[in-house]
Amino acid sequence: MCLACHGEKGQSATPDTPSLGGQPAPYLLIQIYLFREKQRAAPLMNEMAKGLTDDDLRALSDALAKLPPPQPPADAPDPARMERGRALITRHRCNSCHNLDLSGRENIPRIASQREDYLARTLREYKSNTRHGYDGVMAEVLGPVTDAEIVDLAHFAAHFR
Amino acid sequence: MKPHCQSHRNLLLASAIAGLFLAAPAFSQQQPAAPASAPPAAAAPAALPPGSPLIGRPEGNEAASKLAPVAPPPLPASPDKLPVSKLKLPPGFNIEVYASGIANTRSLRVGTKGTVFVGTRFGNKVTAIVKKDGKTELYTVAQGLYRPNGLAFHNGTLYIAELSQISKIDNVESVLDNPPKPTVIYSDLPKDEAHGWKFIAIGPDNKLYVPVGQPGNNVLHDKDHGQIRRMNLDGTGAEVVVLGMRNTVGFDWNPNTKELYFSDNGRDWMSEDVPQDELNRVTATGQHFGAPYCYQGNIPDPEFGWGRKCSEFVPPVALTGPHSAGLGMRFYTGDMFPKKYKNAIFLARHGSWNRSQKVGGDVMVYVLNKDGTVKSSEVFLTGFLENNGYIGRPVDVEVMADGSMLLSDDWNGAIYRITYGKAKAASK
Numbered sequence: 001m002c003l004a005c006h007g008e009k010g011q012s013a014t015p016d017t018p019s020l021g022g023q024p025a026p027y028l029l030i031q032i033y034l035f036r037e038k039q040r041a042a043p044l045m046n047e048m049a050k051g052l053t054d055d056d057l058r059a060l061s062d063a064l065a066k067l068p069p070p071q072p073p074a075d076a077p078d079p080a081r082m083e084r085g086r087a088l089i090t091r092h093r094c095n096s097c098h099n100l101d102l103s104g105r106e107n108i109p110r111i112a113s114q115r116e117d118y119l120a121r122t123l124r125e126y127k128s129n130t131r132h133g134y135d136g137v138m139a140e141v142l143g144p145v146t147d148a149e150i151v152d153l154a155h156f157a158a159h160f161r
Numbered sequence: 162m163k164p165h166c167q168s169h170r171n172l173l174l175a176s177a178i179a180g181l182f183l184a185a186p187a188f189s190q191q192q193p194a195a196p197a198s199a200p201p202a203a204a205a206p207a208a209l210p211p212g213s214p215l216i217g218r219p220e221g222n223e224a225a226s227k228l229a230p231v232a233p234p235p236l237p238a239s240p241d242k243l244p245v246s247k248l249k250l251p252p253g254f255n256i257e258v259y260a261s262g263i264a265n266t267r268s269l270r271v272g273t274k275g276t277v278f279v280g281t282r283f284g285n286k287v288t289a290i291v292k293k294d295g296k297t298e299l300y301t302v303a304q305g306l307y308r309p310n311g312l313a314f315h316n317g318t319l320y321i322a323e324l325s326q327i328s329k330i331d332n333v334e335s336v337l338d339n340p341p342k343p344t345v346i347y348s349d350l351p352k353d354e355a356h357g358w359k360f361i362a363i364g365p366d367n368k369l370y371v372p373v374g375q376p377g378n379n380v381l382h383d384k385d386h387g388q389i390r391r392m393n394l395d396g397t398g399a400e401v402v403v404l405g406m407r408n409t410v411g412f413d414w415n416p417n418t419k420e421l422y423f424s425d426n427g428r429d430w431m432s433e434d435v436p437q438d439e440l441n442r443v444t445a446t447g448q449h450f451g452a453p454y455c456y457q458g459n460i461p462d463p464e465f466g467w468g469r470k471c472s473e474f475v476p477p478v479a480l481t482g483p484h485s486a487g488l489g490m491r492f493y494t495g496d497m498f499p500k501k502y503k504n505a506i507f508l509a510r511h512g513s514w515n516r517s518q519k520v521g522g523d524v525m526v527y528v529l530n531k532d533g534t535v536k537s538s539e540v541f542l543t544g545f546l547e548n549n550g551y552i553g554r555p556v557d558v559e560v561m562a563d564g565s566m567l568l569s570d571d572w573n574g575a576i577y578r579i580t581y582g583k584a585k586a587a588s589k
Contacts, residue, residue: 026234033235038305039285054236093215097229107232129354132307134283135232136354140212140377 001048002064010067018118022069022103022110029061030107030134039132069103070113077159085156088149092141094157102160107134116158123150211377212355217430224517225430231514233554235283237262237574244552245577248544253499256542259567259578260290260297266569266576268360268489269559270314274334277559278302278319279569279576282310282358287321289337290576300337302330310410311361313369315394320369322359325350327371327396346396351376351385356408360489360557365419369394372423374408379428379453381465387452389423403443405474407452411489411557416504418533420444424487424508425477427456429515436460438487439477440508442533448475479535484513485521489557495564498581502526509555509568512546522546524555524568542568542579 002020006012010021020028034040035049036057052060089095089102094111098104102112111119125131127142127150145153209216219225240261248256260266260277266288268280277290287309289300303309303321311322319333321343327350328343330336351357356374363369368391375387389403389412403423412423421443427436436456451458451474453465458476461469481487490508505528512521522545530536545553554572561567566579 026232030232030235037285057236093209096215096218096226129352134235135230136308136357137214137230139354140210140214143210143212144208 002060007070011070012115012118015115016117016121017115019070019114020064021067022112023065023067024104024106024108024110025061025065026106027104027109028064029057032057032060034132034134041131069110070115072113072159072161073116078155081152081155082159085152088145088153089156092145092153094153097137102157111157112160114158116154119154119157120150123154211380212353214355214378214429216378216380217428219430228515228517231551233265233283233572235264237264237266238572243573243575244544247547247552248542248577250542250579253581255580255582256568256577257580259576260299261573261575263288263290263299263576264574265571266574267310267556267571268312269557269567269569269576270312270319271559271561271567272314272319272334273317275562276334276337277567277576278312278314278333280310280312280321282308282571285309287312287319289333291337300340302333302337302340303328303343306343308358311359311371313361313363315363315367318394320346320361320363320394322361322371324354324357324359325352327361327369346394347371347392347399349399353386358410360410360412362412363394364391364421365414366391367394368392369396370402370412370421371399372403372406372409372412375406375452378430379462379464381453402446403448403450405449405452405454406441411487411508413491413506415442415529415533416492416494417531420533422478422490422492422506424481424490425450425452426486427484428453428462429484431456431460431463433516433518434483437480437483438485440479440481440487440490440506440527440535441475442478444533449473450475450477478533479527479538481508481525481538482510482513482520484515486511486513487521487525488555489559489569491558491560493560493566495560495566497564498566501528505529507541507558507566509558511554511556511571512551519546519549519551522551522554524558545570545572 005014005017006020012019032049035045036052038046097108098111104110126138129139265281265283266279267282270278279288285306286304287302289302291298306323308324309321313320317332319330321328326345326348328345330343353376355376361371370391372389373386375382388401390399391402392399408426409423414421423441425439427438441450454469455461455471455474459471487508487510493502493505505526508525510521510523513519524542526541527538528536553570556569556571559567568577
């Protein structure tokens with residue numbers, strides 16, 4: 001049911017739809033909870049999560065957490081953008097919460113090898129606070145990050161191995 | 162709205178989950194990723210945005226790098242998993258589960274008819290709890306709200322504080338079954354996430370008190386932040402009454418002197434042991450309590466304290482522990498507890514994240530002198546901290562009409578009730 005859009009092996013080939021592989025279970029639990037409660041507005045996911053019980057949410061997030069991490073895309077990354085992206089990750093200290101290898105932990109998601117289109121959209125939504133995070137941290141973190149930097153950050157994290 | 166019913170399992174989903182197990186390859190937990198490439202020589206970390214939780218964190222320190230704010234689980238714990246049997250109180254006191262299964266229980270208020278209202282910081286609902294014929298009924302009195310953490314109750318009206326607006330529901334206890342959408346009364350509030358979630362209360366002057374936290378760990382805030390405002394109950398006439406407040410999530414008035422006391426969370430990333438959090442006492446309008454220039458009354462801030470003196474500001478009446486996160490507090494006005502607790506302050510300490518060895522996860526009592534200063538402090542309830550981890554986190558306390566005390570626990574999504582005396586009396 002989930003895998004049709006999100007991919008069988010944790011890797012999403014569907015535009016704008018995130019890969020779910022290699023995500024910490026607590027992070028997944030929070031997101032499906034936010035979808036069910038409509039605190040995170042995404043009509044398709046709000047519909048999918050409607051009526052799920054608390055036990056369903058736990059079972060689902062535990063099951064999805066077993067999916068293998070996604071791989072970076074086959075196309076070669078743009079070296080200039082990778083260089084800028086690497087500098088931005090350091091500058092904005094993304095790797096202090098998301099880990100040095102961007103694999104995430106607990107309630108913080110894996111961003112390494114996530115879909116580039118999804119990452120860019122997500123960063124923009126957090127920056128404008130149209131996507132309300134569970135605890136509001138990303139809205140604060142993205143304050144000084146420009147849209148051009150978001151584009152480079154998304155490219156870097158998507159191609160990160 | 163009707164009381165919640167047990168929802169039935171989604172059988173379709175159950176088979177889909179089973180399918181997931183069969184379809185996914187038998188990989189173990191994610192493979193460790195290749196080490197990150199060496200950081201570039203030229204990139205220096207930029208100034209952090211004001212609201213960043215990393216402001217002030219020392220670079221390259223292993224112990225510090227492990228510390229981050231703790232996020233509670235989104236789902237409430239099932240009743241059999243609640244830690245109530247591990248909570249310790251002084252002799253003669255009892256504790257029981259009052260309500261459970263409510264996500265992220267935070268601020269508490271009690272209506273005239275005994276309805277208990279609870280707000281939330283990570284959810285979007287305000288829940289009402291009614292005890293009827295030995296049963297517990299839950300009602301959603303408002304939903305779709307944004308961080309509705311703060312609640313106040315006065316003359317039948319429930320006041321709700323979201324991140325950046327205050328609204329109300331009149332005669333709320335009569336409309337639990339079908340409550341109207343709350344009416345917004347005040348929205349001239351900043352929208353910062355950092356320290357933006359609110360606790361509100363109505364004072365003996367019949368005014369609504371609303372804090373606006375400092376929008377970051379340690380930042381120079383503007384004239385609209387770092388303060389407590391008060392306003393008429395219709396949202397008009399707002400004025401600033403307290404300055405230099407960093408982040409208060411609990412305050413109440415001394416029943417004898419009518420003075421306002423508020424808990425205030427100190428800054429992070431200065432050190433593990435200082436500054437301590439504060440219990441402050443307001444004796445005049447417009448007093449400045451120090452943030453961000455001076456913390457705990459006697460520590461000039463290393464960044465903003467230059468050219469200032471701590472003596473310019475009002476020091477706290479008590480220090481409530483380093484990073485221990487004292488939140489909800491009330492003066493105990495009931496008659497059930499022993500005399501020594503009458504008009505003492507009960508403070509829920511949510512517990513620290515900015516320390517390697519956590520402190521808090523308990524409830525403290527501060528007994529006052531007649532002149533309003535603090536005479537003594539002691540731990541009242543303990544047990545939420547186990548092996549340097551949380552098995553619960555207390556947020557707010559509230560005194561019920563019979564003198565028993567409610568305690569919310571946002572980690573487990575539960576509310577406990579504390580009584581004193583024989584079990585017979587406690588089960589009322």
